[in-house]
Amino acid sequence: MFNLTHEIYNDADKAREHLEAIHWPNGPVCPTCGNCDPERITKLMGKSTRPGVYKCKECRSPFTVTVGTVFERSKIALNKWVLAAHLMAASKKGMSAHQLHRMLGVTYKTAWFMAHRIREAMKENHATPMGGDGKTVEADETYIGKRETPPVLSRGRIAKPTKSGKAGGAHKRVVVGLVERGGQVRTFHINHATKETVKEVLDANVSKETNLYTDESRLYKATGKEYADHQTTKHSGGEYVRYDGDKVIHTNTIENVFSVFKRGMIGVYQHCGEAHLHRYLVEFDFRYNRRAALKVSDAERAEDILRMARDKRLTYRRFSPAVNA
Numbered sequence: 001m002f003n004l005t006h007e008i009y010n011d012a013d014k015a016r017e018h019l020e021a022i023h024w025p026n027g028p029v030c031p032t033c034g035n036c037d038p039e040r041i042t043k044l045m046g047k048s049t050r051p052g053v054y055k056c057k058e059c060r061s062p063f064t065v066t067v068g069t070v071f072e073r074s075k076i077a078l079n080k081w082v083l084a085a086h087l088m089a090a091s092k093k094g095m096s097a098h099q100l101h102r103m104l105g106v107t108y109k110t111a112w113f114m115a116h117r118i119r120e121a122m123k124e125n126h127a128t129p130m131g132g133d134g135k136t137v138e139a140d141e142t143y144i145g146k147r148e149t150p151p152v153l154s155r156g157r158i159a160k161p162t163k164s165g166k167a168g169g170a171h172k173r174v175v176v177g178l179v180e181r182g183g184q185v186r187t188f189h190i191n192h193a194t195k196e197t198v199k200e201v202l203d204a205n206v207s208k209e210t211n212l213y214t215d216e217s218r219l220y221k222a223t224g225k226e227y228a229d230h231q232t233t234k235h236s237g238g239e240y241v242r243y244d245g246d247k248v249i250h251t252n253t254i255e256n257v258f259s260v261f262k263r264g265m266i267g268v269y270q271h272c273g274e275a276h277l278h279r280y281l282v283e284f285d286f287r288y289n290r291r292a293a294l295k296v297s298d299a300e301r302a303e304d305i306l307r308m309a310r311d312k313r314l315t316y317r318r319f320s321p322a323v324n325a
């Protein structure tokens with residue numbers, strides 16, 4: 001159970017010990033040279049030393065557990081980071097910077113920076129392809145919010161709506177989503193939905209041995225042939241599920257993912273700038289991939305954020321919090 005009064009949310013030293021337990025289950029590791037010999041690492045205990053500083057006897061670098069993480073060099077107390085990670089891990093539709101600002105007692109601007117750093121930590125490694133032999137991946141695209149930049153098309157073509165009955169899609173932001181049934185989701189903000197851009201996303205993320213299920217959109221027709229089995233449902237004809245032997249053909253799983261995302265974006269993140277859309281997609285993918293149905297608890301999800309915070313450090317100076325929630 002989530003207990004707001006727990007010491008890791010209220011005491012910076014306890015929060016640091018919590019991070020140390022997650023990152024260094026077998027004792028401290030020097031981030032510079034990788035030394036993890038306890039005999040060759042000293043904990044600095046001097047009166048003038050801030051707590052949590054170690055010194056590597058191999059390369060002589062001092063370090064703390066936050067070196068190489070998105071929390072590095074932050075002036076915000078670590079217990080606030082740990083609390084923010086928990087709140088974002090546990091809120092199904094996300095948490096606005098305004099709400100974080102009120103709950104953490106930091107300025108709105110700070111809360112906004114924290115939320116984006118936590119999203120950076122949530123970013124998953126897409127090195128392994130989805131699907132595979134006997135697996136099913138649903139692919140679909142959705143159109144969300146008004147786009148700020150005109151769609152860029154090759155050879156000067158004019159953007160046309162891609163789905164029947166969905167006129168005006170060309171002036172919206174496009175998100176392509178892939179979900180493996182019973183498994184993981186990956187969503188991508190792309191400039192424009194074309195056969196080429198959709199193929200690019202599929203090529204990079206889905207193994208060719210996969211059964212691919214989509215709607216009847218022309219976007220997937222050619223590239224679909226490259227997969228073990230490509231099945232479609234005819235949404236324009238009112239067909240949402242089709243049975244073929246033991247195959248249950250639909251794209252309801254990915255459509256449900258889009259619907260959670262859209263509810264979150266409307267309810268919580270109303271003013272998401274186009275340049276940040278991919279960060280919110282990362283956030284929703286992260287939670288879906290650790291959903292309660294997979295028996296992942298809020299605490300485990302929060303621990304994953306803290307664990308994945310390593311090697312993700314970015315500079316956020318170029319972003320303006322003024323125009324983005």
Ligand SMILES: [Zn+2]
Pocket residue numbers: 030031032033034035056057058059060061
């Ligand atoms: Zn070292």
